[in-house]
Amino acid sequence: QVAPQVAQVAPQAAPAPAEPCAGLSRIQALTCQWQEESEKCIQQKCQDCSGDQCLSCQKDTKLINECCRDNQKATASPSLCKSAALAEDINSCINSRCNGCAGEQCQVCKEDENTISKCCEGDYHNVELPEICDHHDESHSCSGLAREERLTCSWGEEVRDCMKTFCRCDTDDGPDADACKLCQENMAQISMCCDQHHL
Numbered sequence: 001q002v003a004p005q006v007a008q009v010a011p012q013a014a015p016a017p018a019e020p021c022a023g024l025s026r027i028q029a030l031t032c033q034w035q036e037e038s039e040k041c042i043q044q045k046c047q048d049c050s051g052d053q054c055l056s057c058q059k060d061t062k063l064i065n066e067c068c069r070d071n072q073k074a075t076a077s078p079s080l081c082k083s084a085a086l087a088e089d090i091n092s093c094i095n096s097r098c099n100g101c102a103g104e105q106c107q108v109c110k111e112d113e114n115t116i117s118k119c120c121e122g123d124y125h126n127v128e129l130p131e132i133c134d135h136h137d138e139s140h141s142c143s144g145l146a147r148e149e150r151l152t153c154s155w156g157e158e159v160r161d162c163m164k165t166f167c168r169c170d171t172d173d174g175p176d177a178d179a180c181k182l183c184q185e186n187m188a189q190i191s192m193c194c195d196q197h198h199l
Contacts, residue, residue, distance in 0.1 A: 020032060020036055021033050021036065027075050027076070030073040030074065030075035031073070031075045031076055031077075031078050032078070033073060034068070034071055034072065034073040034075065034077070034078050034081070035078035035079070035080050035081070037067075037071040038064070038067040038068050038070075038071050038078070038080055038081060039067075039080065041066075041067035041070060041071060042058055042063060042064060042067050043058075045057070045063055045067070046058050046063075061084040061087040061088050061091070061130070062088065064080065064081070064084035065081070065084050065085060065088055068080070068081035068084060068085070079127070079128065082127045083127055083128045083130065086127050086129070086130065087130035087132075090119045090120060090130060090132065090133065091132075093118075093119035094110050094115055094116060094119050094132075095110075097109070097115050097118070097119065098110050098115065116132060116133065120132070120133035158193075159190070159193045159194055162193035163183075163184045163189065163190065163193055164184070166183070166189055166193070167180050167183035167184050167189075169183075169184070
Protein backbone atom coordinates (compact mmCIF):
# COMPACT_ATOMS: atom_id res chain seq x y z
CA GLN A 1 0.00 0.00 0.00
CA VAL A 2 1.39 3.39 -1.04
CA ALA A 3 1.21 6.19 1.55
CA PRO A 4 -0.63 9.24 0.24
CA GLN A 5 1.68 12.06 -0.70
CA VAL A 6 1.12 15.39 1.02
CA ALA A 7 1.83 18.44 -1.11
CA GLN A 8 4.30 20.72 0.56
CA VAL A 9 3.50 24.40 0.34
CA ALA A 10 6.49 26.70 0.40
CA PRO A 11 6.19 29.34 3.12
CA GLN A 12 5.30 32.72 1.67
CA ALA A 13 7.79 35.49 2.20
CA ALA A 14 6.57 38.39 4.28
CA PRO A 15 5.63 41.37 2.10
CA ALA A 16 8.35 44.01 1.86
CA PRO A 17 7.65 47.16 3.86
CA ALA A 18 6.19 49.95 1.75
CA GLU A 19 8.75 52.50 0.60
CA PRO A 20 7.65 55.82 2.19
CA CYS A 21 8.78 57.91 -0.79
CA ALA A 22 7.44 55.60 -3.54
CA GLY A 23 5.00 57.03 -6.07
CA LEU A 24 6.09 60.64 -5.56
CA SER A 25 7.36 62.99 -8.26
CA ARG A 26 11.14 63.37 -8.52
CA ILE A 27 11.25 66.63 -6.51
CA GLN A 28 8.79 65.37 -3.88
CA ALA A 29 10.74 62.10 -3.60
CA LEU A 30 13.99 64.00 -2.96
CA THR A 31 12.34 66.06 -0.21
CA CYS A 32 10.85 62.87 1.26
CA GLN A 33 14.25 61.08 1.18
CA TRP A 34 15.90 64.10 2.83
CA GLN A 35 13.36 63.94 5.68
CA GLU A 36 13.65 60.12 6.02
CA GLU A 37 17.46 60.19 6.10
CA SER A 38 17.49 63.11 8.57
CA GLU A 39 15.08 61.23 10.88
CA LYS A 40 17.32 58.12 10.76
CA CYS A 41 20.34 60.31 11.57
CA ILE A 42 18.51 61.79 14.59
CA GLN A 43 17.51 58.31 15.82
CA GLN A 44 21.12 57.11 15.53
CA LYS A 45 22.46 60.11 17.46
CA CYS A 46 19.81 59.63 20.18
CA GLN A 47 19.94 55.82 20.41
CA ASP A 48 21.90 55.66 23.70
CA CYS A 49 19.38 57.76 25.68
CA SER A 50 16.25 56.76 27.59
CA GLY A 51 12.91 58.30 28.65
CA ASP A 52 12.68 62.10 28.78
CA GLN A 53 16.35 62.35 27.84
CA CYS A 54 15.49 60.69 24.50
CA LEU A 55 12.58 63.03 23.85
CA SER A 56 14.78 66.03 24.60
CA CYS A 57 17.51 64.70 22.30
CA GLN A 58 15.07 64.11 19.41
CA LYS A 59 13.75 67.69 19.74
CA ASP A 60 17.21 69.29 19.91
CA THR A 61 17.09 71.77 17.01
CA LYS A 62 20.92 71.98 16.78
CA LEU A 63 21.12 68.21 16.34
CA ILE A 64 18.22 68.23 13.83
CA ASN A 65 19.94 71.01 11.85
CA GLU A 66 23.18 69.01 11.75
CA CYS A 67 21.35 65.94 10.42
CA CYS A 68 19.47 68.07 7.88
CA ARG A 69 22.73 69.61 6.64
CA ASP A 70 24.47 66.22 6.45
CA ASN A 71 21.64 64.77 4.33
CA GLN A 72 20.83 67.83 2.22
CA LYS A 73 19.37 67.31 -1.27
CA ALA A 74 18.97 69.68 -4.22
CA THR A 75 15.31 70.34 -3.44
CA ALA A 76 12.98 72.22 -1.07
CA SER A 77 13.64 71.60 2.63
CA PRO A 78 11.32 69.09 4.35
CA SER A 79 9.09 70.39 7.16
CA LEU A 80 11.35 68.84 9.85
CA CYS A 81 14.35 70.86 8.63
CA LYS A 82 12.36 74.07 8.06
CA SER A 83 11.01 74.00 11.62
CA ALA A 84 14.44 73.29 13.13
CA ALA A 85 16.08 76.07 11.09
CA LEU A 86 13.35 78.52 12.15
CA ALA A 87 13.79 77.54 15.83
CA GLU A 88 17.53 78.20 15.57
CA ASP A 89 16.90 81.57 13.87
CA ILE A 90 14.48 82.57 16.65
CA ASN A 91 16.95 81.46 19.35
CA SER A 92 19.71 83.48 17.62
CA CYS A 93 17.38 86.50 17.48
CA ILE A 94 16.65 86.20 21.23
CA ASN A 95 20.36 85.77 22.04
CA SER A 96 21.30 88.84 19.96
CA ARG A 97 18.59 90.95 21.67
CA CYS A 98 19.95 89.85 25.06
CA ASN A 99 23.61 90.34 24.08
CA GLY A 100 25.71 91.94 26.81
CA CYS A 101 23.67 90.67 29.75
CA ALA A 102 25.03 88.44 32.53
CA GLY A 103 23.74 85.75 34.91
CA GLU A 104 20.13 86.01 36.04
CA GLN A 105 19.64 89.17 33.98
CA CYS A 106 20.24 87.08 30.84
CA GLN A 107 17.66 84.48 31.82
CA VAL A 108 15.06 87.19 32.54
CA CYS A 109 15.78 88.80 29.15
CA LYS A 110 15.49 85.49 27.27
CA GLU A 111 12.14 84.75 28.94
CA ASP A 112 10.77 88.26 28.41
CA GLU A 113 7.49 88.15 26.46
CA ASN A 114 8.32 91.24 24.36
CA THR A 115 11.71 89.82 23.35
CA ILE A 116 10.26 86.44 22.36
CA SER A 117 7.24 88.03 20.66
CA LYS A 118 9.44 90.26 18.47
CA CYS A 119 11.59 87.26 17.42
CA CYS A 120 8.51 85.09 16.71
CA GLU A 121 6.89 87.68 14.44
CA GLY A 122 6.93 86.96 10.72
CA ASP A 123 5.14 85.28 7.82
CA TYR A 124 5.66 81.72 9.06
CA HIS A 125 2.32 80.20 7.93
CA ASN A 126 4.05 77.36 6.05
CA VAL A 127 6.27 76.32 8.96
CA GLU A 128 5.33 75.07 12.41
CA LEU A 129 6.52 77.61 14.99
CA PRO A 130 8.79 76.27 17.76
CA GLU A 131 7.33 75.68 21.22
CA ILE A 132 8.87 78.88 22.58
CA CYS A 133 6.44 80.88 20.39
CA ASP A 134 3.32 78.85 21.23
CA HIS A 135 2.10 80.71 24.31
CA HIS A 136 2.62 84.08 22.61
CA ASP A 137 -0.11 83.28 20.10
CA GLU A 138 -2.93 82.19 22.41
CA SER A 139 -5.21 85.03 21.35
CA HIS A 140 -4.92 84.00 17.70
CA SER A 141 -8.05 82.41 16.25
CA CYS A 142 -6.02 79.40 15.06
CA SER A 143 -4.34 78.63 18.39
CA GLY A 144 -5.14 75.28 19.97
CA LEU A 145 -5.56 73.48 16.63
CA ALA A 146 -3.48 70.48 15.53
CA ARG A 147 -0.46 71.29 13.33
CA GLU A 148 -2.03 70.72 9.86
CA GLU A 149 -5.31 72.37 10.90
CA ARG A 150 -3.43 75.36 12.34
CA LEU A 151 -1.42 75.84 9.13
CA THR A 152 -4.60 75.70 7.01
CA CYS A 153 -6.39 78.06 9.42
CA SER A 154 -3.46 80.52 9.35
CA TRP A 155 -3.48 80.45 5.55
CA GLY A 156 -7.20 81.30 5.56
CA GLU A 157 -6.62 84.17 8.00
CA GLU A 158 -3.85 85.60 5.83
CA VAL A 159 -5.98 85.36 2.69
CA ARG A 160 -8.81 87.20 4.50
CA ASP A 161 -6.38 89.91 5.67
CA CYS A 162 -5.03 90.20 2.11
CA MET A 163 -8.59 90.71 0.78
CA LYS A 164 -9.39 93.34 3.45
CA THR A 165 -6.22 95.24 2.52
CA PHE A 166 -6.97 95.04 -1.22
CA CYS A 167 -10.60 96.17 -0.73
CA ARG A 168 -9.60 98.84 1.83
CA CYS A 169 -12.39 97.61 4.12
CA ASP A 170 -10.68 98.82 7.29
CA THR A 171 -9.81 102.32 6.08
CA ASP A 172 -11.79 105.48 6.83
CA ASP A 173 -12.14 106.35 3.15
CA GLY A 174 -12.87 102.74 2.11
CA PRO A 175 -16.10 101.52 0.46
CA ASP A 176 -19.35 100.97 2.35
CA ALA A 177 -20.25 97.53 3.77
CA ASP A 178 -22.06 96.28 0.63
CA ALA A 179 -19.31 97.40 -1.75
CA CYS A 180 -16.69 95.92 0.60
CA LYS A 181 -18.47 92.55 0.66
CA LEU A 182 -18.78 92.58 -3.14
CA CYS A 183 -15.07 93.35 -3.47
CA GLN A 184 -14.15 90.53 -1.08
CA GLU A 185 -16.11 88.07 -3.25
CA ASN A 186 -13.98 88.92 -6.32
CA MET A 187 -12.73 85.44 -7.33
CA ALA A 188 -9.74 86.73 -9.31
CA GLN A 189 -8.45 88.68 -6.31
CA ILE A 190 -9.16 85.77 -3.91
CA SER A 191 -7.11 83.52 -6.20
CA MET A 192 -4.26 86.05 -6.22
CA CYS A 193 -4.27 86.31 -2.41
CA CYS A 194 -4.31 82.50 -2.14
CA ASP A 195 -1.27 82.26 -4.44
CA GLN A 196 0.62 84.96 -2.50
CA HIS A 197 0.14 83.14 0.82
CA HIS A 198 0.24 79.54 -0.43
CA LEU A 199 1.35 76.90 2.09
